[in-house]
Amino acid sequence: VKQTKRRGRQPPCPPGLPIIGNLHQLGELPHQSLCRLSNKYGPVMLLKLGTVSTVVVSSPETAKQALKDHDLHCCSRPSLEGTRKLSYNYLDIAFSRFDDYWKELRKLCVKEVFSMKRVNSFQPIKQMEMKKLIDSITESAFEKTPVNLSETFYSLNVNVVCKAAFGVSFQGSVLDNERLQDLIHEALEMMGSFSAADFYPYFGWIIDWFTGLHARRERSVRDLDAFYEQMIDLHLRKYREERSEEDFVDLLLRLEKEEAVLGYGKLTRNHIKAILMNILLGGINTSSITMTWAMAELARNPRVMKKVQFEIRDIIGENSKGRIISFDEIDQLSYLKMVVKETFRLHPPSPLLVPREVLSEFQINGYTIQPKTRLHVNVWAIGRDPEIWKDPDEFIPERFMDCDIDVKGQHFELLPFGSGRRICPALYMGTTTVEFGLTNLLYQFDWKLPEGLTVEDIDMEEGSGLTAHKKHDLQLVPVKALDF
Numbered sequence: 144v145k146q147t148k149r150r151g152r153q154p155p156c157p158p159g160l161p162i163i164g165n166l167h168q169l170g171e172l173p174h175q176s177l178c179r180l181s182n183k184y185g186p187v188m189l190l191k192l193g194t195v196s197t198v199v200v201s202s203p204e205t206a207k208q209a210l211k212d213h214d215l216h217c218c219s220r221p222s223l224e225g226t227r228k229l230s231y232n233y234l235d236i237a238f239s240r241f242d243d244y245w246k247e248l249r250k251l252c253v254k255e256v257f258s259m260k261r262v263n264s265f266q267p268i269k270q271m272e273m274k275k276l277i278d279s280i281t282e283s284a285f286e287k288t289p290v291n292l293s294e295t296f297y298s299l300n301v302n303v304v305c306k307a308a309f310g311v312s313f314q315g316s317v318l319d320n321e322r323l324q325d326l327i328h329e330a331l332e333m334m335g336s337f338s339a340a341d342f343y344p345y346f347g348w349i350i351d352w353f354t355g356l357h358a359r360r361e362r363s364v365r366d367l368d369a370f371y372e373q374m375i376d377l378h379l380r381k382y383r384e385e386r387s388e389e390d391f392v393d394l395l396l397r398l399e400k401e402e403a404v405l406g407y408g409k410l411t412r413n414h415i416k417a418i419l420m421n422i423l424l425g426g427i428n429t430s431s432i433t434m435t436w437a438m439a440e441l442a443r444n445p446r447v448m449k450k451v452q453f454e455i456r457d458i459i460g461e462n463s464k465g466r467i468i469s470f471d472e473i474d475q476l477s478y479l480k481m482v483v484k485e486t487f488r489l490h491p492p493s494p495l496l497v498p499r500e501v502l503s504e505f506q507i508n509g510y511t512i513q514p515k516t517r518l519h520v521n522v523w524a525i526g527r528d529p530e531i532w533k534d535p536d537e538f539i540p541e542r543f544m545d546c547d548i549d550v551k552g553q554h555f556e557l558l559p560f561g562s563g564r565r566i567c568p569a570l571y572m573g574t575t576t577v578e579f580g581l582t583n584l585l586y587q588f589d590w591k592l593p594e595g596l597t598v599e600d601i602d603m604e605e606g607s608g609l610t611a612h613k614k615h616d617l618q619l620v621p622v623k624a625l626d627f
C-alpha cells in the first residue's frame with residue numbers, strides 16, 4: 144500500500160504479455176493501433192514496451208497538460224539506438240536531452256537557420272528550383288504522361304534544402320542527386336526501424352546484431368558521415384571564395400574556428416555533422432509527405448481542387464510564361480491555407496511527435512507520470528477525434544473558416560509541429576515550403592487521374608515507419624492550364 148501511495152495513481156494500462164508487454168499491440172502503424180487502444184483505455188494510457196514504460200496521451204486537454212502545463216517536466220528526449228550514432232551521441236537539436244547545450248544550440252539555430260529572414264532569403268533558390276520543375280512537368284503535360292508526385296516533391300525538397308543549407312547544387316558535381324536521396328531514405332528508415340535495444344536496454348543489442356539491423360545502421364551512418372566530410376571539405380577548400388553569402392556550413396565552420404562554446408564544451412566537427420543531420424533528415428521528408436497528401440486529398444475531392452485553383456488564379460491573375468508565385472502573394476490565399484491546415488489535421492507527418500522523456504514526476508488527469516517514462520502525443524488520433532471534429536474523416540477545409548485554430552502549438556486540437564519547448568523550430572520553413580510548392584503546381588496545371596482510374600481508386604493507405612507517409616506513390620497527369 145505504501146508503494147502505491149508513493150507512486151500515486153497509475154494511468155490505465157492495456158493488459159500485455161510477459162517480457163514483451165504491449166509491444167505486439169503496436170502493429171505496422173503504431174499511431175493507428177494506439178488510437179484504437181485509447182478509445183478503450185482513455186486519453187492517458189501507460190504501456191510497457193519491452194521493459195520501457197511509455198505514456199501515450201490522445202486528447203487536446205491531456206496534450207495541453209503535458210506540453211504546456213508540465214512541459215518542463217517532460218521536455219527531454221530518450222536515448223535511442225536509432226538516433227545515437229546518427230546524432231554523434233546526441234550532439235544535435237532533435238535528440239539531445241534537455242540541458243544547457245541543447246538550449247544554446249537551439250537558440251543559435253532558431254536565430255541563424257530557421258529565422259524568417261533566413262528562410263525568406265532562400266526564396267530565389269526556391270523560385271529557381273520551381274521553375275525547373277514546372278518546365279519538366281510541362282513536358283509531361285505535353286506528352287500526357289503521369290507525374291509521380293511523391294518523387295517530385297521529394298526531389299524538389301532535396302534540391303532546395305541542400306542548396307539553402309550547403310550552398311551546393313548536386314546536379315552532377317558533388318554527389319548525384321539520386322544517390323543522396325537513397326542515403327537520406329536509408330537513414331530515415333534506420334531512425335524509424337524497430338530496434339530491440341530501445342525496448343530491452345541491457346540485452347536488446349544482441350538481437351540487433353542477429354537481425355542485421357546493427358550492420359545496416361553502421362553503413363548508413365558511415366555513408367552520411369562521408370557526405371558531411373565532403374561538404375565540409377568543399378567549403379574549406381575552394382567553395383568559400385566563389386560566393387559572398389554565408390550558408391549554414393560556412394556559419395558552423397566559422398563558429399568552430401572561433402572556438403565557440405555551447406553548453407559544456409567547444410563546438411567540434413561532430414557537432415557540425417549532427418546539426419547537418421537534423422536539417423537533412425528533419426527538413427526534407429516532412430514537407431514532401433505533406434505536399435503529397437495534400438495533392439492526394441485534392442484529387443479525391445474535385446470540389447476542393449476546383450475551389451482552391453479558382454482562388455489562386457483569381458487572386459494571382461494571369462499566367463505569364465515562367466511566372467512563379469512568391470511567398471508574399473501566397474499570404475493572400477486564405478483557402479489554400481485552409482487546405483494545408485486540413486492536410487495537417489488528417490496527415491500529420493510525425494503522428495506521435497518525437498518521443499519525449501519525463502524528467503520529474505507530474506500528473507495528467509490526476510494520474511502520476513514517473514521520471515524516465517517515455518511520452519508520446521498521438522496528434523494523429525486528436526486530428527481524427529469525432530468529439531472534436533465534425534465528420535473527422537472528410538477533407539473539408541471550410542471547417543477552418545472563421546476559426547482561429549492554427550498550427551503554431553497554441554491550439555491543442557491541431558499539433559502537427561508539436562508544442563512547448565520542443566516545438567519544431569522550423570515551423571515557418573515547413574509551412575512556407577508546403578504552401579509554395581502546392582500553390583505553384585496548382586496555378587500552372589490542372590491535375591487529372593491517369594487513364595481508366597476514378598476518384599475511388601486513389602488509395603490513402605499509410606506506409607509503415609517513423610512518419611505517416613502515403614504508402615503508394617501518387618501519380619497524376621498534368622494538363623497545362625493556360626486559359627484562366
Ligand code: HEM
Nearest residue numbers: 236237421425426429430493497560561562565567569573
Ligand atoms: C511540414 C514540415 C514539418 C513538420 C510537420 C515538422 C514536425 C516536427 C515535429 C512534430 C517535431 C517534434 C516536436 C515535439 O517534440 O514536440 C519537430 C521537431 C524538429 N524539427 Fe520539424 N517539422 C517540419 C519541418 C522541419 C524542417 C524543414 C526542419 C529543418 C530544416 C525541421 C527540423 C526540426 C528539428 C531540428 C526538430 C527538433 C526540435 C527539438 O527537439 O528541440 N523540421 N518537427
